Amino acid sequence: MRKHFILILIFISTFAFGQKEPNLSKYKTQKEKLHAWAEYCDEFLGVENYKQLRIVGKKGIKMTAQNDYYNQSLFLFYIGISFDYGSETDSISYYLEKSEQFGRKAKNNRRTIEALRQMLVCYKNYGSTSKRERVLNELQKVIDTSKSGSYKSEILAEISDYYINIGQYEKGLQYKIDGLNGRKKYLSKGDYNDTINYGVQLVNISELYVTMENLPKSLEYLTESEPYLAKYKEGVAAVHKDFIAIYVKQNDLKKAEERYSKFKSFLKTVDVNDCFEYFIESNLLFSDYYLDRKQDAKALEYANYANSLVAKYASSFTKAQVNQMFGKIYLEQKNYQKALPFLKLAEPIIKEDSPEANSTLQKLLADTYEGLGNTSLAYLHLSNYNKLQENLLAEKAKKNLAEMEAKYQNNVKKQEIQNKNLQIDVANKQKYYFIAGLFLLAIIGSLLFYQSRNRRKTNEKLQVLNTELDEANKVKTRFFSILNHDLRGPVANLVFFLQLQKESPEMLDEESTKRMQDKTMSGAENLLNSMEDILQWSKSQMENFKPQPKKVAVNSLFEDTKIHFSSEERVQISFENKDNIQINTDENYLKTIIRNLTGNAIKALNEIENPTIIWKAWKENETSYLSISDNGKGASDEQFKALYDDKEVVGIKTGLGLHLIRDLAKAIDCEISVDSKIDIGTIFILKL
Numbered sequence: 001m002r003k004h005f006i007l008i009l010i011f012i013s014t015f016a017f018g019q020k021e022p023n024l025s026k027y028k029t030q031k032e033k034l035h036a037w038a039e040y041c042d043e044f045l046g047v048e049n050y051k052q053l054r055i056v057g058k059k060g061i062k063m064t065a066q067n068d069y070y071n072q073s074l075f076l077f078y079i080g081i082s083f084d085y086g087s088e089t090d091s092i093s094y095y096l097e098k099s100e101q102f103g104r105k106a107k108n109n110r111r112t113i114e115a116l117r118q119m120l121v122c123y124k125n126y127g128s129t130s131k132r133e134r135v136l137n138e139l140q141k142v143i144d145t146s147k148s149g150s151y152k153s154e155i156l157a158e159i160s161d162y163y164i165n166i167g168q169y170e171k172g173l174q175y176k177i178d179g180l181n182g183r184k185k186y187l188s189k190g191d192y193n194d195t196i197n198y199g200v201q202l203v204n205i206s207e208l209y210v211t212m213e214n215l216p217k218s219l220e221y222l223t224e225s226e227p228y229l230a231k232y233k234e235g236v237a238a239v240h241k242d243f244i245a246i247y248v249k250q251n252d253l254k255k256a257e258e259r260y261s262k263f264k265s266f267l268k269t270v271d272v273n274d275c276f277e278y279f280i281e282s283n284l285l286f287s288d289y290y291l292d293r294k295q296d297a298k299a300l301e302y303a304n305y306a307n308s309l310v311a312k313y314a315s316s317f318t319k320a321q322v323n324q325m326f327g328k329i330y331l332e333q334k335n336y337q338k339a340l341p342f343l344k345l346a347e348p349i350i351k352e353d354s355p356e357a358n359s360t361l362q363k364l365l366a367d368t369y370e371g372l373g374n375t376s377l378a379y380l381h382l383s384n385y386n387k388l389q390e391n392l393l394a395e396k397a398k399k400n401l402a403e404m405e406a407k408y409q410n411n412v413k414k415q416e417i418q419n420k421n422l423q424i425d426v427a428n429k430q431k432y433y434f435i436a437g438l439f440l441l442a443i444i445g446s447l448l449f450y451q452s453r454n455r456r457k458t459n460e461k462l463q464v465l466n467t468e469l470d471e472a473n474k475v476k477t478r479f480f481s482i483l484n485h486d487l488r489g490p491v492a493n494l495v496f497f498l499q500l501q502k503e504s505p506e507m508l509d510e511e512s513t514k515r516m517q518d519k520t521m522s523g524a525e526n527l528l529n530s531m532e533d534i535l536q537w538s539k540s541q542m543e544n545f546k547p548q549p550k551k552v553a554v555n556s557l558f559e560d561t562k563i564h565f566s567s568e569e570r571v572q573i574s575f576e577n578k579d580n581i582q583i584n585t586d587e588n589y590l591k592t593i594i595r596n597l598t599g600n601a602i603k604a605l606n607e608i609e610n611p612t613i614i615w616k617a618w619k620e621n622e623t624s625y626l627s628i629s630d631n632g633k634g635a636s637d638e639q640f641k642a643l644y645d646d647k648e649v650v651g652i653k654t655g656l657g658l659h660l661i662r663d664l665a666k667a668i669d670c671e672i673s674v675d676s677k678i679d680i681g682t683i684f685i686l687k688l
Contacts, residue, residue, distance in 0.1 A: 034064060034071050041078045054082035069106035073099045077111070081118055092122045093131075113142055117158055124165040136162070150194070153182035157201065169212050176205055199228030199235060206242060215246055222246070236266060237275035244282045248289050260286070276313035280306045284325050291332060299329050320349035327364060336371035343368060359388035547586035547668045554581045554617040554626070561594050561615065570611060571602050577617040583624045583688050589668045590688075593661050597628050597684055600658075604632035604682065629683040634676045643672060 022036045037060050044053040057078035064071040080095030096119045103111030116138050123132045139159060143152050156179030163172030180201045202225035209218035222242055229235030240263035247256035260282060267279055283306035290298035303325045310319050323346040330339035343365050350361045362385040369378035558575040565573060583590070598613065605611035608631065616627045642658035665672050665686070676682040 030065075034060070034068075037063060038071070038074055041075070045078070045081075050082040054079055057082060069102045070108055070111065073102035073106055073108065073111040073115070076102060077115055077118070080115075085122060085124075089122050093119065096122065113139075116142075117155065120158055120162050124162055132162075149182050153179040155179075156182065164208060164211075169208065173205065173208055173212075176201065176208065180205065195228050196232050196235065199225045199232070202228065203235070203238060203242065210242075210246065210249070215250055218246055219243075233270050233272050234274045234278075237263070237270075237272075237278040240266065241278040241282045241285075244285055248285050253289075256286070256289075273313045273315075276309055277315060277318050280309050280314055280318055280322065284321060287325050287329070291329060294332075296329060296333055299325075299332075303329060316349050317353060320346040320353075324350065324361060324364070327368070331364060331368055331371070334371060336368050339364075339368050340372065355388050355391055359385055362388060547589055549585050549668070550587065551582050551584055552587045552590065554583060554624075557587070557591055557594055558615060558617075560591055561598055564595055565598060565602070568602060571605050571613055572611065573598070573613045573615070575615045579617070579619060581617045581619055581624055585668050585670070585688055589664045590670070593664050593670070593686070594626070594628075596661050601628060601630040601632070601682070604630055604635075608632055624688045626686040626688070627683055629681060631681040634678040634680055634682055636676075636678075640674050640676065643674060 022040050024033045024036065027033045027036060037056070041053060041056050041060060044050075044056060057075050060075035060078065061072065064075060066072075076095050076099035080092050080099055083089075083091045083095075085092060096115050100112055100115035100119070103109075103115055116135050119135050120132075120139065123135060136159065139155050143155055146152050146155075156175050160172045160175035160179060163169075163175060165172075180198070184198060202221050206218045206220075206222040206225065209215070209221065222239060226236075226239055229239060240259055243259040244256050244263070247253070247259060263279060263282060267275060283302045287299045287302035287306070290296075290302065303322065306322050306325070310322055314322070323342040327339045327343035327346065330336075330342065343361065347361060347365070351358050362381045366378050366381035366385055369375075369381060554577050558577060562573065562575065565571075594615075598615075601613045602611075605613070611631065613628065613630050616629075618625050640658065643662050661672065664670075669688070671687040673685045673687070674682065675685075
């Protein structure tokens with residue numbers, strides 16, 4: 001058979017020659033034995049030994065229980081594909097249909113779909129229209145439901161080949177392009193095979209456009225294929241040959257020779273038989289080109305060059321092509337004695353290839369024998385030629401009929417669309433009349449609706465104002481909570497110092513008095529700074545409290561906290577920030593949370609020996625954490641309820657800080673967790 005540049009699957013087996021039958025006695029279960037036998041079948045399939053595959057496939061059927069539908073389907077599949085798709089289509093159809101039936105009984109989609117795919121290949125040459133349509137519909141369902149894009153692309157390519165084979169080129173082309181688009185999605189993954197397969201499909205489309213005599217589109221797809229096949233040597237050679245074939249058809253000899261020169265240079269870098277076979281075919285294209293233009297010497301030059309490569313690189317079919325070209329050249333020169341041996345050498349191989357190639361050869365033989373005066377053999381080969389031509393014309397008529405039918409169906413669909421559009425136009429006109437009537441009614445109704453709408457808008461505005469007022473009240477409450485919490489402690493400390501100086505001056509010596517005065521002054525300054533800080537914040541948030549995130553250094557937060565509580569002598573407060581962390585958040589919200597947590601911790605350390613508070617900052621997996629721990633008496637979960645429960649409301653004197661911390665943390669997407677143990681202490685962790 002003539003070699004085509006198509007995508008094929010190659011099964012590689014280490015038992016390519018002399019496959020050894022598996023010893024089934026070493027397997028314990030029937031399932032294991034059947035699996036081993038299926039692998040044995042795969043070995044024959046891999047080396048395309050279909051005769052032996054049929055034998056072992058039938059033995060597999062005998063080994064399989066009647067209710068083992070999966071393996072019945074599998075071995076029937078092996079038997080079916082072992083027959084020749086060109087001449088034994090009845091047998092293929094029988095076994096594959098059985099394989100499909102058992103695949104459905106086994107509820108195994110893979111077995112069912114594989115049988116359907118092979119049936120479609122078989123039905124290119126055999127089968128009623130109803131059978132073909134059923135398989136096509138089943139495969140279309142697979143395309144519509146499959147999640148695997150590459151699997152869809154494979155089936156689309158097979159449906160495309162089917163339509164091309166029966167002459168519906170435009171439909172086949174559309175399926176091939178759809179499959180190509182599906183493959184393109186996987187190219188970004190960098191898979192070598194996907195890239196090669198994509199390039200091969202582009203070449204296939206290019207060759208289809210040649211068949212449809214659309215050479216510009218053929219060149220377009222062939223040019224696009226070249227970079228995808230750059231690492232696939234056989235693919236590069238095939239593309240060179242196809243370029244030459246198109247340029248020769250276009251009578252663009254200059255471009256054809258330029259591509260021929262590139263091809264020749266490329267062959268210096270490879271030693272692959274297939275590449276040289278494509279080069280031999282390219283020489284035959286030039287030989288045929290010059291022979292058609294009566295330039296016999298040039299035609300013979302290219303034929304001789306092709307023949308010089310035959311012994312080392314050519315397949316039997318390629319040798320037959322070269323022999324046929326010599327016979328054709330000598331026949332053109334009326335050198336019948338020299339032409340005949342070449343044509344007779346070509347005949348056995350060409351006859352096996354295709355009716356088209358054989359038809360051409362039979363005509364050449366008839367003309368040669370006529371030139372030699374052997375009228376009986378001339379008549380015999382002319383009869384063969386006429387029979388082949390009749391079959392080819394019938395096949396062509398059949399394909400043309402299929403194409404005409406497809407076009408007719410397209411025209412019918414177009415007519416249906418036009419009729420539907422006409423119906424839509426009539427319906428649209430009726431709709432416009434109806435709308436006009438409704439419009440008149442709407443004018444009357446709108447007058448009544450106008451007053452109602454105005455009332456509704458007024459109510460909506462009032463509702464918005466009430467909502468804004470309610471929100472403003474909440475904002476004020478929150479702000480006063482902050483004022484109360486952040487200023488009450490420092491003010492209380494300041495009042496305490498002043499009362500002590502006024503009411504019990506005798507308790508203080510000169511050194512203590514000076515220390516108290518310094519403390520009082522420092523506390524007053526800190527209080528003033530805190531007030532200015534809070535008032536500045538409140539001024540920037542006049543409308544409502546909304547976080548304004550920015551990069552904040554944790555060290556600055558810790559420094560602010562240290563200053564704010566500098567008047568606290570009893571409790572030791574330490575800060576740890578080894579990594580100098582920065583956090584993207586609202587500085588004032590977080591500062592207020594830290595102050596409140598620190599103030600609550602100080603209160604929790606009353607009557608505790610060596611009271612200690614530790615603030616820490618660290619990062620884990622790009623997440624920032626802050627923690628405050630104390631060595632106080634701890635508390636129960638109920639006492640921290642206000643930190644998590646929005647409905648829990650506490651008064652100013654009973655721990656408003658947790659309620660405030662909860663609201664502020666929620667506003668800046670800060671998660672707070674607490675772990676408190678009786679007589680050990682409490683730790684709060686802030687996750688930002």
